[in-house]
Amino acid sequence: MSIISNLALGQLRSHRKRSMVIAAAILLTTLLFMTVLSITVGIAQSVELMKQLATGSDAHANFDAEQFMLPPYELMERVKAEAGVDDAFLIASYQNYTDDVSENNRRVSTLFAVSGENVLEHLFMTLEEGSFPADADEILLNRELYPDMKIGDTITITSQLPLKDKPVFMDFVHTYTVSGFTSGATDEQFPALVWYSPEVVADYDVDLNVFLTFDSTIDITGKLNRLLESLSDIHKPDVEVSSRVNNAFIGADIVEFLTNPANILLILCSVAVVFFAAFLLIYNIYSIALTQDMQTYGLLGVIGTTYRQMKQLILRQTLILYAAALPVGLTAGYFIGWRLLMPIFMRMADYGDLPYRFSGWLLILTALLTLVTLIFSALRPLRRIRKLTPIQAVNATADTVTKRERQRGTRRRAAPFTLAMAAVRRNPKKLIVTSLSAALSILLFVFIGAVADGVTEVTLSDMQAADFILSYYRDTDYGSAPVSLYNDVPMDESIPQQIAAIDGIVSVDCVRYAYIQFKGTQSIADYANAYMERRGADSPWISQKLKDAAAGNPHAVVISIPDEYCKYLRVSRDANGKYYEYGSAKELYDGQHILSVAEHFKSFGETSISAHLEGGELLVSGGLSQTYTAIEVDSYIYSLFRKICNISWSSSDLACFVLPSSVFDAEFADSSLFAILAEAENGREEEVRAALDELAGRTPTVDLPSSLDNASAYLHISGKLEQMETLRERLAAINIVGYSLSAIIFLIGLINIVNSSLTSVMLRRREYAMLEAVGMTGRQLRAMMLWENSVFSAAAALALVIGIPLADIILANGMGVEVTLRPVAAVVMLLVLIAASAATSLAVWSMLAKSPVTERIRAAE
Amino acid sequence: MIIETHDLTRVYGEGDNKIRALDMVNLSVERGEFLSVVGTSGSGKSTLLHLLGGLDRPTDGRVFIDGTDLYSLKPDALTVFRRRFIGFVFQSYNLIPGLNVWENITLPLGLDGIRADKDEIENLLASLGIADKRFAMPSELSGGQQQRVAIARALAAKPHIVLADEPTGNLDSRTSLEVLLLLGQLNRELSQTIVMITHNEELAQMTTRRVHMEDGRIVSDSGKAVEA
Numbered sequence A: 001m002s003i004i005s006n007l008a009l010g011q012l013r014s015h016r017k018r019s020m021v022i023a024a025a026i027l028l029t030t031l032l033f034m035t036v037l038s039i040t041v042g043i044a045q046s047v048e049l050m051k052q053l054a055t056g057s058d059a060h061a062n063f064d065a066e067q068f069m070l071p072p073y074e075l076m077e078r079v080k081a082e083a084g085v086d087d088a089f090l091i092a093s094y095q096n097y098t099d100d101v102s103e104n105n106r107r108v109s110t111l112f113a114v115s116g117e118n119v120l121e122h123l124f125m126t127l128e129e130g131s132f133p134a135d136a137d138e139i140l141l142n143r144e145l146y147p148d149m150k151i152g153d154t155i156t157i158t159s160q161l162p163l164k165d166k167p168v169f170m171d172f173v174h175t176y177t178v179s180g181f182t183s184g185a186t187d188e189q190f191p192a193l194v195w196y197s198p199e200v201v202a203d204y205d206v207d208l209n210v211f212l213t214f215d216s217t218i219d220i221t222g223k224l225n226r227l228l229e230s231l232s233d234i235h236k237p238d239v240e241v242s243s244r245v246n247n248a249f250i251g252a253d254i255v256e257f258l259t260n261p262a263n264i265l266l267i268l269c270s271v272a273v274v275f276f277a278a279f280l281l282i283y284n285i286y287s288i289a290l291t292q293d294m295q296t297y298g299l300l301g302v303i304g305t306t307y308r309q310m311k312q313l314i315l316r317q318t319l320i321l322y323a324a325a326l327p328v329g330l331t332a333g334y335f336i337g338w339r340l341l342m343p344i345f346m347r348m349a350d351y352g353d354l355p356y357r358f359s360g361w362l363l364i365l366t367a368l369l370t371l372v373t374l375i376f377s378a379l380r381p382l383r384r385i386r387k388l389t390p391i392q393a394v395n396a397t398a399d400t401v402t403k404r405e406r407q408r409g410t411r412r413r414a415a416p417f418t419l420a421m422a423a424v425r426r427n428p429k430k431l432i433v434t435s436l437s438a439a440l441s442i443l444l445f446v447f448i449g450a451v452a453d454g455v456t457e458v459t460l461s462d463m464q465a466a467d468f469i470l471s472y473y474r475d476t477d478y479g480s481a482p483v484s485l486y487n488d489v490p491m492d493e494s495i496p497q498q499i500a501a502i503d504g505i506v507s508v509d510c511v512r513y514a515y516i517q518f519k520g521t522q523s524i525a526d527y528a529n530a531y532m533e534r535r536g537a538d539s540p541w542i543s544q545k546l547k548d549a550a551a552g553n554p555h556a557v558v559i560s561i562p563d564e565y566c567k568y569l570r571v572s573r574d575a576n577g578k579y580y581e582y583g584s585a586k587e588l589y590d591g592q593h594i595l596s597v598a599e600h601f602k603s604f605g606e607t608s609i610s611a612h613l614e615g616g617e618l619l620v621s622g623g624l625s626q627t628y629t630a631i632e633v634d635s636y637i638y639s640l641f642r643k644i645c646n647i648s649w650s651s652s653d654l655a656c657f658v659l660p661s662s663v664f665d666a667e668f669a670d671s672s673l674f675a676i677l678a679e680a681e682n683g684r685e686e687e688v689r690a691a692l693d694e695l696a697g698r699t700p701t702v703d704l705p706s707s708l709d710n711a712s713a714y715l716h717i718s719g720k721l722e723q724m725e726t727l728r729e730r731l732a733a734i735n736i737v738g739y740s741l742s743a744i745i746f747l748i749g750l751i752n753i754v755n756s757s758l759t760s761v762m763l764r765r766r767e768y769a770m771l772e773a774v775g776m777t778g779r780q781l782r783a784m785m786l787w788e789n790s791v792f793s794a795a796a797a798l799a800l801v802i803g804i805p806l807a808d809i810i811l812a813n814g815m816g817v818e819v820t821l822r823p824v825a826a827v828v829m830l831l832v833l834i835a836a837s838a839a840t841s842l843a844v845w846s847m848l849a850k851s852p853v854t855e856r857i858r859a860a861e
Numbered sequence B: 001m002i003i004e005t006h007d008l009t010r011v012y013g014e015g016d017n018k019i020r021a022l023d024m025v026n027l028s029v030e031r032g033e034f035l036s037v038v039g040t041s042g043s044g045k046s047t048l049l050h051l052l053g054g055l056d057r058p059t060d061g062r063v064f065i066d067g068t069d070l071y072s073l074k075p076d077a078l079t080v081f082r083r084r085f086i087g088f089v090f091q092s093y094n095l096i097p098g099l100n101v102w103e104n105i106t107l108p109l110g111l112d113g114i115r116a117d118k119d120e121i122e123n124l125l126a127s128l129g130i131a132d133k134r135f136a137m138p139s140e141l142s143g144g145q146q147q148r149v150a151i152a153r154a155l156a157a158k159p160h161i162v163l164a165d166e167p168t169g170n171l172d173s174r175t176s177l178e179v180l181l182l183l184g185q186l187n188r189e190l191s192q193t194i195v196m197i198t199h200n201e202e203l204a205q206m207t208t209r210r211v212h213m214e215d216g217r218i219v220s221d222s223g224k225a226v227e228a
C-alpha cells in the first residue's frame, strides 16, 4: 500500500469519532440524493406513462406508409431490419365506424386494423379471451364495450373511408366473426381491432401508418430522421415525408426537455438544495478537522509533503469512508427513497398505480453526485494550508495565540466583552463561515417552504373559480361528460332562484347563451365551402348550419360570462408572454366590443381554424340591436373557460362570441341558461352541498335532442370544492416533500452549528483554562462565550436581511407566482440555531470545567 | 559550502509592532560541520533555522543550499528539495499521530516514491536504541524515545543537512547527553552536516563550531572572526 494511503488510514484510525461523523454525513447525503432523484424519476416516469396511456400506444414514432413505394408489409419488414429499430408494426384506422349490434346502433369511433398480435401490447391491450384474428374476416372486440357478445358471433361494421381517386368518403361495410375479446389500459379504449389486409381496402385511401419503437427512447427525433434518411431509396418522389414522434417519451426530444427551463429548474433546484445542505455539513466537518490537524499538516510539510500529496491524503481518507458508507447509503436510499418515499409521494400525487421501473442508473447517478459533493466539500478547506508556510502551520495552535491574548489581558482589563471581540477579530474567517452557513441553511429552509407554497399556489390557480357549478352532464361510453352547447338543452329558469333560496348561499351567477345568425365574411363562406367539399356534399356531417354559412349567413352562439368571473378570461399576451386581464380590458364592457373565438381543430389530418370573425371585423346581425367590433381570441380561451365552467360547442359549424353578462343581458331579453355558479358562505359549504345534491336529485333529467345516441342529461355539481377534494391529497404530497426537505435542511443546519461550537470550545479549551488560571471567573468566561456567540448571530441575521429579499426576487422570477418567504420561520430557526450554539458551548465548557485547571492546560499538549 | 546565506533578514509584524527577528545574517557552513547556535530567547535562532530549511520566507536576502537558491524555487519544488536534502528535528511535536514508529521514519522516503531499505532502517533503529519500538505508536513512547524516532526520520532519507531546533529541550540531562552523543557520532562517522540550536552551553561545547546570536545578528562564531 502506498504511503499516502497508509497515512490516510492512520489518520482515520486516530480520529475514530470524526471518521464516524463523516461517514454518517456521507450516508445522509446519499440518502438525500437518492430520495430526490427517485422522486424526479418517479415524476418523469409517471408523466411518460400517463402520456403513453393518453396517446394510446408505446410506439416511439410513426410515419405514413403511403409515402413509400414498397407494399405495406414489405415496408414493415424493411423498417424492422434497419439499425436501431426494435420493432415495427402497421396500424390502419377506419374512421367513424358504426356497428349493427350495440344497443343504439351507433357508436362513433375508429376501427383499427393492425399487422399482428404483437401490436396488442404496444396498444396496452391484453387478449382476455379467444385469439387474434386469423384472417381479414375476424375481429377482436373490447369486452367492456361489448359485454353481450360471444366468440363466433358476427358483427357488421360500417366505416367511412375516402376513395383512392377522389377525396370523397364512402361507406366501407364489412361483416366479421368475433375471434376474441380484449381489455385495455389506455385512457381511450379501442372498441374493436381487425387484422390489416391491403386487399380488403384496396379501393380506399386508408390512413395507414408504420409505427415503430427504437432500442432506446433517447433522441427519438434524431433516430427517426436518420431512419427516414436510410429509407430514401424507396421513398416516392415528390411526396413530402410526414412523420410523427410520440411526445409521451421524455427522451423523445431530450434537447427540448433539457432546454425547458421549468424542468431544469425543478431538477437543478432539488439537486442544488441537497448539494448545498451536504456541502455545508461536510465542508464544516473537514474545515474543523483541518484546524485540529493543522500541526500535523505543518509537520508533513516540514518533512516534505507537497500540496498535491496532501490533497491525495484527504482524497484517500474521504474515498475510504465513501467506500464504506456508500453501500449502506445506497441500500438505505433504495428502501427509504425509492421504495418508501417515492411511492408515498406518487400515490398522494395520484400516480400511485403506475408500474415504476427501477434503474441501475439511479444508483450510479446517486453515487456520482454524492462523490462530487463529497470531494468538492472535503478538498475545499485544504486551500487554507496553501497560504501558510509549514512553520506557520506547525505553530498554528491555540498556544501562540494565547500568549498574545495573555499580554492583551494584562494590558487592558480582561472584560468578557473585550476578550470576545478580540477572539472574533483574531479569526474573521470563522465568523464568516459560521454565520454564512447558518444563514444559508435558514435561507434554504424558508426557500423550500416558499417553493412548496408556490407549487400549491400554481396548482390552486388552475382550479375552478366558483365553489359550486351546476350544469348538465350526460353519460357516455367513456364516463360522464358535460353537455355541449350544440345540444341546446337550457336549464330551467327556476333553478337559480331555488339555489339562491338555500341557506348559506352567498351569490348565484348564470352562464347564458343565445343563438344568432350574422352577416358572414368571405373567409367564413370559403371555409364552409371547403369543408363541405372535403366531406362530400351529402355526408351526414354536413348540417344546415354549414350550408347557411356557405350562403353567407353563418350561425353563432353568444356566451354570457358573469361580469364577476370575466377576470379569469385573459385576452391577449404581451411581449413577455404574460396575459392581460379580460376584466381590465375596458372595451369589453363598453357595449361596443365582443370576443370572437378562433378555435383550432383537426380535420383531414391538418389543423384548421374554425369559422370566426377576425379582430376588428364587425358583427352585424338581425338578432342584435347594434353592431359589435370583434376582439379575436385564440383557442387557449378553452382552458380559461374551464376555470368558470366546462363550455364546448361544435366549432365546425358554429362561430362563438363571448360577452360579459351586463352587456349580454341588455342585448338578449330571451336567452338560455347553461350553467349556474354559486358561492357558499365560509364554513357552511357542507350544508350547501347537501342542499344542492338534494336539488340536483329532484331535478328531472332531459333528453338530448341532437345527440346521436339518445342519451339524457342530468344536473351535475362540480366546482372548486369538488376539485379541492381530489387536490387535497396531491397538495399534501407536495407539502410533505417540501416540509421534509425543509426539516432535513433544518437538521443539517442544527448539526452544523452544534458541531462547530462543540469543536470550537474543544480546540480552545486550553485558552479558556489559561484565562481561568490568570483569574477569570467561570461567570465571566460564560459571558465571554455568549458575547462571541452573539457576534456570530448578528452576522447571520445580517446575512439573512440581505439574503431573503434576494431569494424573493429569484423566486418571483423563477416561478412566476407571488410567493413570500416566511420571515417568521426564518427568525424562529435563527433563534433555535443561536440557542443551540450557545447551549452547546456552555454545556461543553461546564463538562470540561469539572477537571482542574492545571490538568486542562497540560492536557492540550 | 553546503549552506550559505546572504544578508538574510526576516521581519515580523508591521508598523509599530515590527520585529527584526533576523538582521542581515551572513553564515557559511562547510560540509561535515557540526554547528551549534546559542543565544538568548528571542534572539532569532529558530527563525534562522526555519529559513535555512525552507520552512518560512525571508523578508530579504538569500539562502543557498549546495548551490541551490532555496527561495527561487516554486513552493512544490521547494518542498521536494527539502524532502531530499534536509532533515528536521524539533523540540517537540515531531511525529505524525496515527502512524507507528516505522511508518513515521519511512514517511519522507515514501513521499518520494522510494522503497525504504529495510536493513538500513533496522541499523538506524538499532544504533538509536529503539529497535524494539518499531511498531509502537508515538503516544506510547517517552519524550526521549520520540526524539530519537524524530532523529531517525531526519536521517532516513540520507539528507545533506540535519537541522535540529533544541532537540534536547524537553529531555533530562542524561538523555540529552545521549542524543547529543548520537548526533556527534553521526557527524564523525558519516560526515553528516548538522546545525543544532541549544540553550545548553555544555552541549554546545561538544560541537565542532559554535555560533552565538543576539538580537537577530551573529555576534560571535567560533569558526571564524565576525566583522563588527
Ligand SMILES: Nc1ncnc2c1ncn2[C@@H]1O[C@H](COP(=O)(O)OP(=O)(O)OP(=O)(O)O)[C@@H](O)[C@H]1O
Residues within 6 Å of the ligand: B012, B013, B019, B020, B021, B039, B040, B041, B042, B043, B044, B045, B046, B047, B048
Ligand atoms: N510568528 C511570529 N510572529 C511574530 N513575531 C515572531 C514570530 N516568530 C518569532 N517572532 C519574533 O521573532 C523574534 C525571534 O524569535 P525566534 O523564535 O527566532 O527566537 P529564538 O531565538 O528561537 O528564541 P527561543 O530561544 O525562545 O526559542 C522574537 O522576538 C519573536 O517574538
Ligand SMILES: [Mg+2]
Residues within 6 Å of the ligand: B045, B046, B047
Ligand atoms: Mg526558538
